[in-house]
Amino acid sequence: MGLPARRQEDTEARVAHLVVPDGAAWATEVRKQAVSRYLAMGLPERRDEYWRFTRPDDLNAPQAPPAAVVDFKEAPAFGEVDRLKVVFRDGVFDAEASDDLSCEGLEVERLQSATAHDIHWSKDVYGVLEARGQVPVARPFAALNTAFATDGIVIRATERVSKPVNLIYLHENPDSDAILHFAIKVESGADLTVLENGPAAARFNKCMEVDVADGGAFHHVRAQGRDHERRAVTHMFARLGQESAFKSFTLTVNGVLTRNEAFIELVGDNAVSHIAGAAVGDGDFHHDDTVFVVHDAVGCESRQVFKKVLRNGAVGAFQGKILVKEGAQKTDGYQISQSLLLDEDAQFLAKPELEIYADDVACSHGSTSGAIDEDALFYLQSRGLPRPEAQDLLVLAFLAEAIEEIESEDIAEDIYGRLEGWLQRRRQ
Amino acid sequence: MLKIDNLHVRLEEEDKAILRGVDLHVPAGSVHAIMGPNGSGKSTLAYVLSGRDGYEVTQGEVALEGQDLLDLEPEERAAAGLFLAFQYPVEIPGVGNMTFLRTALNAQRKACGEDEASAADFLKLIRDRANSLHIDPDMLKRPVNVGFSGGEKKRNEILQMAVLEPKMCVLDETDSGLDVDAMRLVADGVNALRDDGRAFLVITHYQRLLNHIQPDVVHIMADGRIVKTGGPDLALEVETNGYADILQEVA
Numbered sequence: 001m002g003l004p005a006r007r008q009e010d011t012e013a014r015v016a017h018l019v020v021p022d023g024a025a026w027a028t029e030v031r032k033q034a035v036s037r038y039l040a041m042g043l044p045e046r047r048d049e050y051w052r053f054t055r056p057d058d059l060n061a062p063q064a065p066p067a068a069v070v071d072f073k074e075a076p077a078f079g080e081v082d083r084l085k086v087v088f089r090d091g092v093f094d095a096e097a098s099d100d101l102s103c104e105g106l107e108v109e110r111l112q113s114a115t116a117h118d119i120h121w122s123k124d125v126y127g128v129l130e131a132r133g134q135v136p137v138a139r140p141f142a143a144l145n146t147a148f149a150t151d152g153i154v155i156r157a158t159e160r161v162s163k164p165v166n167l168i169y170l171h172e173n174p175d176s177d178a179i180l181h182f183a184i185k186v187e188s189g190a191d192l193t194v195l196e197n198g199p200a201a202a203r204f205n206k207c208m209e210v211d212v213a214d215g216g217a218f219h220h221v222r223a224q225g226r227d228h229e230r231r232a233v234t235h236m237f238a239r240l241g242q243e244s245a246f247k248s249f250t251l252t253v254n255g256v257l258t259r260n261e262a263f264i265e266l267v268g269d270n271a272v273s274h275i276a277g278a279a280v281g282d283g284d285f286h287h288d289d290t291v292f293v294v295h296d297a298v299g300c301e302s303r304q305v306f307k308k309v310l311r312n313g314a315v316g317a318f319q320g321k322i323l324v325k326e327g328a329q330k331t332d333g334y335q336i337s338q339s340l341l342l343d344e345d346a347q348f349l350a351k352p353e354l355e356i357y358a359d360d361v362a363c364s365h366g367s368t369s370g371a372i373d374e375d376a377l378f379y380l381q382s383r384g385l386p387r388p389e390a391q392d393l394l395v396l397a398f399l400a401e402a403i404e405e406i407e408s409e410d411i412a413e414d415i416y417g418r419l420e421g422w423l424q425r426r427r428q
Numbered sequence: 429m430l431k432i433d434n435l436h437v438r439l440e441e442e443d444k445a446i447l448r449g450v451d452l453h454v455p456a457g458s459v460h461a462i463m464g465p466n467g468s469g470k471s472t473l474a475y476v477l478s479g480r481d482g483y484e485v486t487q488g489e490v491a492l493e494g495q496d497l498l499d500l501e502p503e504e505r506a507a508a509g510l511f512l513a514f515q516y517p518v519e520i521p522g523v524g525n526m527t528f529l530r531t532a533l534n535a536q537r538k539a540c541g542e543d544e545a546s547a548a549d550f551l552k553l554i555r556d557r558a559n560s561l562h563i564d565p566d567m568l569k570r571p572v573n574v575g576f577s578g579g580e581k582k583r584n585e586i587l588q589m590a591v592l593e594p595k596m597c598v599l600d601e602t603d604s605g606l607d608v609d610a611m612r613l614v615a616d617g618v619n620a621l622r623d624d625g626r627a628f629l630v631i632t633h634y635q636r637l638l639n640h641i642q643p644d645v646v647h648i649m650a651d652g653r654i655v656k657t658g659g660p661d662l663a664l665e666v667e668t669n670g671y672a673d674i675l676q677e678v679a
Contacts, residue, residue: 373518373520374481375518376518376519376520378480378481378502378518379514379517379518379520380520380528380532381479381501381502381503381506382478382479382480382502382503382505382506382511382512382514383506383528383532383535383536383588383592384503384506384507384532384533384535384536384539384592385503385531385532385535386501386503386535387501387503389531389535390503393523393527393528393531394520394522394523396522397520397521397522397523397571398522400522401522
């Protein structure tokens with residue numbers, strides 16, 4: 001069954017100016033298949049159930065809507081962290097600005113180079129996890145990414161990597177439309193931390209595939225912000241082996257449109273997946289967390305903790321699903337999505353879902369939306385805190401449950417610092 | 429210290445007069461108690477003094493050391509030296525008790541043009557005050573009042589008072605929900621803070637707290653007014669005869 005004519009036209013027009021990059025035969029095949037997937041799925045429409053809360057128009061447009069380049073006064077995230085910097089300017093790798101990436105237990109290679117080899121480990125990851133994540137719900141922007149991404153890196157960790165790899169996205173061209181792809185393999189017993197920050201581009205399509213082998217651990221902390229007008233659609237695909245761990249946290253403090261999708265498969269017994277997010281939006285801000293967790297093994301644990309603070313017309317959306325497949329006994333699934341609405345113009349839309357085909361599982365989900373606690377506010381004021389400060393303290397307290405999902409205390413401190421800075425600037 | 433003149437207050441939402449002409453003068457160095465039956469307006473007076481929303485002052489004046497309180501925000505009243513120990517201390521999940529105390533202390537210092545307390549000085553101050561109130565260090569690490577027992581919450585109020593060192597302390601039914609031992613601890617904490625430069629207004633329904641915190645003056649409040657004022661003996665009279673007799677007597 002084909003797409004309706006207009007949708008097909010739009011879908012083709014969206015990629016008409018894009019070129020499938022050259023590469024080894026296997027990579028070309030992966031990209032060709034991704035093109036077919038993309039064309040078959042078509043661009044999303046508002047009528048699609050999965051896009052009910054978020055207008056895809058700006059993501060569908062053939063040209064990226066422009067975004068002003070902002071000269072930031074505050075220091076970028078993770079500046080205090082001892083890390084390996086990998087810098088991209090408007091979606092193009094900048095070797096000079098990046099660190100020397102040699103580090104024990106770590107292999108990093110540019111995507112073009114990795115996909116030019118006839119034999120390369122990334123063949124088991126690149127486009128593979130993305131394709132797995134297209135069922136049961138279509139994620140066309142991820143397929144588009146696999147097909148047309150011209151840059152990105154592949155990372156392989158073979159042991160505990162002492163320093164985090166920090167992907168830094170600089171935005172210098174107001175019309176840039178960046179597509180970056182990352183394929184990551186954490187081998188058995190290895191441990192890798194990936195940090196991401198920076199505005200990236202006027203429009204940013206990012207896809208990250210993470211394959212965590214048995215006993216491996218992957219930590220991910222992302223600071224989305226510093227960019228008021230940018231649009232972003234990002235995907236995280238993860239496959240978790242036995243007794244492996246995956247922990248991801250995202251802070252979003254700016255951006256007119258952000259859609260962060262995650263598709264996490266727990267395929268080995270006793271794997272653990274924690275995914276969390278804190279988003280603060282003021283004014284023209286639309287933030288959408290769409291998470292799909294699949295339990296396909298015994299004794300796995302998954303957590304989803306998403307918090308949003310919204311005001312002045314900002315909109316937050318959450319679609320979170322836990323799918324427990326047949327036989328995935330002793331599953332422990334938890335999901336919470338909460339919003340704090342600081343005024344009556346802010347809006348929070350949530351769709352929590354559980355789908356369970358095993359009988360010995362514990363799954364819970366909750367979603368709340370509320371105003372700031374006036375009693376708490378008065379209590380703090382009565383102790384001498386000016387109302388704006390008292391409110392900020394309560395906002396940070398509300399977000400704390402999500403931030404506490406970050407394992408590294410230093411990085412959590414960095415995130416708190418960014419939030420405090422943002423709140424303070426909004427107060428002036 | 430605290431001077432209340434002909435204070436009339438009504439509830440904003442219900443258009444109902446709660447205080448109908450309260451006159452009260454609490455000099456520095458003294459402890460005044462306000463007793464009264466339920467619904468007499470005692471707690472309303474405490475909230476109005478601290479600046480809570482929802483009450484409208486229709487007439488009258490309140491001054492703290494000559495400064496008009498009624499135009500000030502709650503935090504400005506705190507900075508001016510007013511402290512309310514809540515009847516129902518509020519739980520604040522996610523805010524550590526320590527962070528709360530430090531933020532409050534520093535906010536007040538800043539409002540008074542003083543330097544913030546250094547981390548070391550602050551820790552020393554807290555340890556010292558917490559110790560004398562038998563407050564477990566663990567209670568300082570927990571979120572403000574979350575999961576605290578009734579006694580712990582009230583001791584936490586007194587700890588805040590001891591740290592912030594206000595000039596005018598208003599205690600709203602601090603004895604409610606306390607057993608005898610907890611009440612003694614709280615009373616000891618209050619008594620330790622009594623000095624010539626500080627005044628207390630102790631609001632209570634029962635006389636028993638006043639066995640531990642000896643008042644200089646006792647007021648009886650009924651129907652939004654102070655109807656009788658006397659010495660400590662007046663509290664005993666309430667305990668023995670109840671409020672009905674006194675109210676009949678002044679009617």
